[in-house]
Amino acid sequence: MNAKKLGPSAADIQNHLYTSFLEGSTADVALCVHGTWDAVYKLHRVVLIQSGFFRSLFTAGFAESAPRIVSSTVPEEIVIHFDDINITRAAFEICISRLYGGGPTLDIDPSLTPTFSQPLTPSFPYQPPPRKVPSDHHPATPRFLLSLLATAVYLSIPSLASQALSSVLSTIGPHTVLKYLHFAIGRPVGHHCESDEPEAAVGLESVAHLIEYEQSISDSGLDASKEYKMEDVAKQPSYHYGAISDKIGEACACWLAKWGVDIFHFEEQQESLAAWRERSIHSTRKRSKSAPSGSVPIAAVKAEEYCVPSIWSRGGLSAKWIAAIISADTFFIRGERERYDFARRVVELRRKHGIIASEEEEWIKLFDHGIYYSNMTMDDLIYISRDISPTTNQPFVPLATIQASLWTQSVLRHHITVRPVSSQSQPGLVPSSSSRDKELGVIQTGADILIAAGNPANDSKIYFSVPGNSFVRIGDNRGDFNGIADGGSLSMDQLFSSNTLTLSPLPSSPTLESAGVTVANGALTTEAEFFGLRPSIYAHSPAIASDPKGQSQWSTYPPCRFAVEFWGLDSLKEKSRLFSHTIWYAGSMFNTYIQIVRKKGQVQLGIYLHRQSSIEPIPPSSAPTLSSELQKDGQDLPVVPTLRNRGSGSLSAVSSPLMQNTSQSSSTHPPPNDAGVPSSPPPSSVSSSLGSSLPTSLSYPSFSAISSPIAPLQPYRDPRSAISAYFIITCASATGSSQIRFASAPDVFSVGQSWGWKSSSMTEEYINVGAEKTTLPSGASQSEYSSLRATVVLGLV
Numbered sequence: 059m060n061a062k063k064l065g066p067s068a069a070d071i072q073n074h075l076y077t078s079f080l081e082g083s084t085a086d087v088a089l090c091v092h093g094t095w096d097a098v099y100k101l102h103r104v105v106l107i108q109s110g111f112f113r114s115l116f117t118a119g120f121a122e123s124a125p126r127i128v129s130s131t132v133p134e135e136i137v138i139h140f141d142d143i144n145i146t147r148a149a150f151e152i153c154i155s156r157l158y159g160g161g162p163t164l165d166i167d168p169s170l171t172p173t174f175s176q177p178l179t180p181s182f183p184y185q186p187p188p189r190k191v192p193s194d195h196h197p198a199t200p201r202f203l204l205s206l207l208a209t210a211v212y213l214s215i216p217s218l219a220s221q222a223l224s225s226v227l228s229t230i231g232p233h234t235v236l237k238y239l240h241f242a243i244g245r246p247v248g249h250h251c252e253s254d255e256p257e258a259a260v261g262l263e264s265v266a267h268l269i270e271y272e273q274s275i276s277d278s279g280l281d282a283s284k285e286y287k288m289e290d291v292a293k294q295p296s297y298h299y300g301a302i303s304d305k306i307g308e309a310c311a312c313w314l315a316k317w318g319v320d321i322f323h324f325e326e327q328q329e330s331l332a333a334w335r336e337r338s339i340h341s342t343r344k345r346s347k348s349a350p351s352g353s354v355p356i357a358a359v360k361a362e363e364y365c366v367p368s369i370w371s372r373g374g375l376s377a378k379w380i381a382a383i384i385s386a387d388t389f390f391i392r393g394e395r396e397r398y399d400f401a402r403r404v405v406e407l408r409r410k411h412g413i414i415a416s417e418e419e420e421w422i423k424l425f426d427h428g429i430y431y432s433n434m435t436m437d438d439l440i441y442i443s444r445d446i447s448p449t450t451n452q453p454f455v456p457l458a459t460i461q462a463s464l465w466t467q468s469v470l471r472h473h474i475t476v477r478p479v480s481s482q483s484q485p486g487l488v489p490s491s492s493s494r495d496k497e498l499g500v501i502q503t504g505a506d507i508l509i510a511a512g513n514p515a516n517d518s519k520i521y522f523s524v525p526g527n528s529f530v531r532i533g534d535n536r537g538d539f540n541g542i543a544d545g546g547s548l549s550m551d552q553l554f555s556s557n558t559l560t561l562s563p564l565p566s567s568p569t570l571e572s573a574g575v576t577v578a579n580g581a582l583t584t585e586a587e588f589f590g591l592r593p594s595i596y597a598h599s600p601a602i603a604s605d606p607k608g609q610s611q612w613s614t615y616p617p618c619r620f621a622v623e624f625w626g627l628d629s630l631k632e633k634s635r636l637f638s639h640t641i642w643y644a645g646s647m648f649n650t651y652i653q654i655v656r657k658k659g660q661v662q663l664g665i666y667l668h669r670q671s672s673i674e675p676i677p678p679s680s681a682p683t684l685s686s687e688l689q690k691d692g693q694d695l696p697v698v699p700t701l702r703n704r705g706s707g708s709l710s711a712v713s714s715p716l717m718q719n720t721s722q723s724s725s726t727h728p729p730p731n732d733a734g735v736p737s738s739p740p741p742s743s744v745s746s747s748l749g750s751s752l753p754t755s756l757s758y759p760s761f762s763a764i765s766s767p768i769a770p771l772q773p774y775r776d777p778r779s780a781i782s783a784y785f786i787i788t789c790a791s792a793t794g795s796s797q798i799r800f801a802s803a804p805d806v807f808s809v810g811q812s813w814g815w816k817s818s819s820m821t822e823e824y825i826n827v828g829a830e831k832t833t834l835p836s837g838a839s840q841s842e843y844s845s846l847r848a849t850v851v852l853g854l855v
Contacts, residue, residue: 110214
């Protein structure tokens, strides 16, 4: 005989509670809420205590938790003041409705969500198509999502905060990144009227009994939002939510580092369109019966639909943030000369709309410290020394800065080609041949810098941090905040804990005062460190007692920074190598390559830094397919710019390997010691391991397109067969809201040797390995699939 459960089901109970919430029946508490709105809500304690805020309020010994005689018909009134103007009526009502197991479905506009095939969001750079939100859904605008997150954090509802945070991170794109970044640095979200969203939660308009005043707190909140638009934001209150705000800031910083150049390309086009429209109107007035003179500019066919937000131009990022992004090691720009060219374009765009003294101070710092001129050619230095701003009629870079960089460059060349000396050698002693061959002796420890602190000649020196071994994930946790964190990411429980301010640490801790800026205590991924963007460059200062053991390593020579890009990873076959372009640095040539490695049935994507032989052919580099470079539909429409060599060779489509595959694969051997092994090995879900590979017969892939091999200019050659170098490789996620950062302490690079990492997390990000037949995300095709972008920091010791 089957036993039957008697009584109402769980669904019946939930429906009963939700109906009681909507009708306000049998309520035992009346919340009198004052904040950006004023209202009374008739609710039930037994439901509210699911929230940590209300559980503490009702059970932790506060006056509200004391037993009292309450009328069976009149609920007890409790007054709550929300001093956080990010807490809005709609967000509060959604939070309460979720405690009752109901509430409207949140509707996120698909045009705000980037995809693998359309990483800058589906409609960008044009206006999204009009769409109607279902009548029973609440529009989850970016502003509402931030308000919901702030409210859920305040009320301590982790599950809802997790969903809100995931929604925020999954909608980072051109139209939301600044709003989210401003939230991360403590700016309020603004009034609901600014985003054309309902004031009350959809379907819950009647649960609030509004309190009317002649001058309501809601009006004050609106006034505060209006006042915040004034330039003097320093006087405005700041709303920071600890590690959760920092996590959003990280994700926005990662996105800006990856897509910054691309977005600026579109902003310039929008400026050109605006100028063309103005000329067209002026010309039409003169020649009313004829078409306007001049050719139609880029994207003029869809000029009226063109919609690009201001990020780099006035009204977007602050000058301080612009300088931080352009100076960042992880900024996706080909090299230092391109970094300079980009910086001057941005600065001139800002100056076109007026010169502001505070901005000019940031531009001076940017051109003085944010670009490593010692890694440029003499031709580049001569050009820059003569480059004059058309707006100010002044050079962008002081001649003294260029001369100092040339001196640094010459001294490093002397160390390499004339008299390399081991840092381990004692004065008067001849170093061993092994140390002479590998180390230059240019590294100083924190103890060395402390000893030299009293010498005034050292006050102007700049020091660059030499990293240790590390593996860190920065930014978006790939949408999963419910499980255990991996590879430097944090779970929602960790984000809620009070000790999570040491968020995603970078490879080394600073021991010196930052050049021009005071080092903030705590994590390097806070606003003070631009959420991980600030490079580890510091000035010599007496205030270096933060490293009492003096074990950190520093160099006075700036590292080489360059970016690489790989296309067609979905077609990459096992044992094939896909190379980047080749660069020259400090007497050696380097490139990077990616390779699929299968180990114990698990497929991993490896990325390696390779010391290229000067007598072997330069490998062809990955390039986009020819079709992606052509204009669409026969119209001159904007396309996402890619890393292309200045004066690069022709682009050629191929359908067969450039070299025959050989039976001998590119075997990867473990390092002879733990120098390259991350100090904290991540879990298997994002397993990462460092390995070294020596020269073997190479196998090139057969897919998409590659560019003709181009050997970089080599001013001199390092005669040593083995060198010691440190490096950092940072791989951006497909949509750009996170980074995986691999760092290696100094290790030996022989000619033709590679060092790098294998990572299953990158495989999951860029390659589908779960089925025999590759399945791309919905709406994508292989030709549209995202490229892998990475930045490299490389220095000799």
